[in-house]
Amino acid sequence: MDKGWGVVIVAAGRGTRMGTTESKQFLLLQDKPVFIHTLEVFAALDEIREIILVTGAADVERCLKWVKEHQLDSRVRVIPGGKERQHSVHEGLKALGTDGVLVHDGVRPFVTREQIRECMAASASGEGAVLAVPVKDTIKQVNAEGMVTATPDRSSLWSIQTPQAFRLSSLLEAYESAERDGFLGTDDAMLAERQGMSVKVVKGSYTNIKLTTPEDLQYAAFWLEGVKKR
Ligand SMILES: Nc1ccn([C@@H]2O[C@H](COP(=O)(O)OP(=O)(O)OP(=O)(O)O)[C@@H](O)[C@H]2O)c(=O)n1
Numbered sequence: 001m002d003k004g005w006g007v008v009i010v011a012a013g014r015g016t017r018m019g020t021t022e023s024k025q026f027l028l029l030q031d032k033p034v035f036i037h038t039l040e041v042f043a044a045l046d047e048i049r050e051i052i053l054v055t056g057a058a059d060v061e062r063c064l065k066w067v068k069e070h071q072l073d074s075r076v077r078v079i080p081g082g083k084e085r086q087h088s089v090h091e092g093l094k095a096l097g098t099d100g101v102l103v104h105d106g107v108r109p110f111v112t113r114e115q116i117r118e119c120m121a122a123s124a125s126g127e128g129a130v131l132a133v134p135v136k137d138t139i140k141q142v143n144a145e146g147m148v149t150a151t152p153d154r155s156s157l158w159s160i161q162t163p164q165a166f167r168l169s170s171l172l173e174a175y176e177s178a179e180r181d182g183f184l185g186t187d188d189a190m191l192a193e194r195q196g197m198s199v200k201v202v203k204g205s206y207t208n209i210k211l212t213t214p215e216d217l218q219y220a221a222f223w224l225e226g227v228k229k230r
């Protein structure tokens, strides 16, 4: 990894499930937009040479302002994204010039430096690595009529998070192949898997939540308050 690691942080979504007027990545947590909390974790790692923030075309200017206000402007580049998460990640990957890449959701602000490092290290033993936690609930498959059709064995089920780490050239190839085939996935590893790449799962933590629905914001405020008191 001569050219080191880069990270693509995606923050171009609309946050439909959150239902707020302001996009969830820009909501304030302790006076700071959510995505700034996320950027700060990655910016604190010297081994990350490039940080690309991908946001909506209409939000690039205000993101640049926030980035400057929080003294992250020497570390972070801001570019416009696309219609789906996959398109936004793809734009970010094209903007990087490193050997390794981490992809992370801008709305997962509680990832830790240790988890990021573990993910980078684990990708060396395979072709990719993802942070994840074992599923805690019993999972059921349910049909369109609301009836249970199966109860999969949860011992092999994991909830997948970000960051997800890969060699940049391989992940770019996977993204280009998905685009050619019109394939849309919900995470980066899915695209790598369809190229036959091996993906290692790294046990993360249940606190690395993605802010998705309104109660996640309450959890985030509660969590940050606890961290402040420690
Ligand atoms: N076109 C998109 C869609 C999503 N994302 C980003 O991908 C991450 C994870 O996606 P998700 O939680 O699904 O975010 P949204 O698409 O914003 O939410 P929703 O699906 O509820 O609309 C978020 O950081 C989001 O900003 C992105 O960069 N570009």
Ligand SMILES: C[C@](O)(CO)[C@H](O)COP(=O)(O)O
Binding pocket: 085, 105, 160, 161, 162, 186, 187, 188, 210, 212
């Ligand atoms: C990449 C991801 O965070 C893995 O859990 C997630 O898939 C992204 O967004 P989603 O729209 O909630 O699936």
